[in-house]
Amino acid sequence: MFKTRFWGVRGTIACPYDSYMRYGGNTSCVTVQCDDTLLIFDSGTGILPLGNKLMENGNGNGNISVFFSHTHWDHISGFPFFKPAYSPKFSLDLYCGNLKKHGSSIFEVLSHQMANPTFPVPIDILQAKMQYHDFDAGENIKLSDEIHLDTCLLNHPKGATGYRVNFKGKSVCYVTDTEHKKDGLDDNILKLVENTDLFIYDSTYTEEEYPNFEGWGHSTWQEGVRLSKEAGVKNYAIFHHDPSHDDDFMDNVERDAKKTFANAFVAKEGMEIEFNGTASGIKFGKFDDKP
DSSP: OEEEEEEEOBOSSOOOOGGGTTTOOOBSEEEEEETTEEEEEOOSTTHHHHHHHHHHHOOTTSEEEEEESOOSHHHHTTGGGOGGGGOTTOEEEEEESSSGGGTOOHHHHHHHHTSTTTOSSOGGGOOSEEEEEEOOBTBOEESSSSEEEEEEEEOSTTOEEEEEEEETTEEEEEEOSOOOOSSSOOHHHHHHHTTOSEEEEEOOBOTTTGGGGTTSSOOBHHHHHHHHHHHTOSOEEEESBOTTOOHHHHHHHHHHHHHHOTTEEEOOTTEEEEOOSSSSOOEEEEOOSOO
């Protein structure tokens, strides 16, 4: 079994409004299921419903790996509310690739997030078996003989990490938050996503909007199309939706993107993608009661 599910697809801040419900209002959280091994990418507010499902249903042996693209607020704000972290039945390995070179660590950031005066209980209250892993973006991570991850450094304030999950001849790439280059495509990203089955990319802005946000560390869906074509990407997920983009706006983005790359789609909260070994290699659906 190799599945990807979107639990939070929005960037910057959660948007709990009626006009955002078709695509979803939670911030970044994506899971990749490799047989019995669960990988979580980012812990925005989308990690709350994920945690609730894990507590209801259990998750294999309770071992979960969490990979942070970086630690800006919209990517970590859900972590203190992730129920498995409070349960001794779970073991959590947390990975982050952009803090080490700045003299910080993922433990330090998450501890500060849960410290007075901004949170009522400290990180010491967590009962899961916690292990914290800081690395430099660009290193490879081997979880098992069948699961290994490639990483690369992304262009974002204080850095971010892009990930490629490789499993039994298939791959998923999670690439957010990053700002594209002016003078050509980003070679680091091209190498990471070459021939991938699914490319999840920071598509916060349109090209018309981007000049107003240059230097903020985000990209456009049009750049995602260019990267997808050049790298031989099989499917491209438009991700990290700007809080000003409601459902109608995202409908238009998907329509326009498909005109230039047929296998582009806008990620929706609750969308599940299964890699089934067929010629098409991908199957879309909605998540059921199991995480």
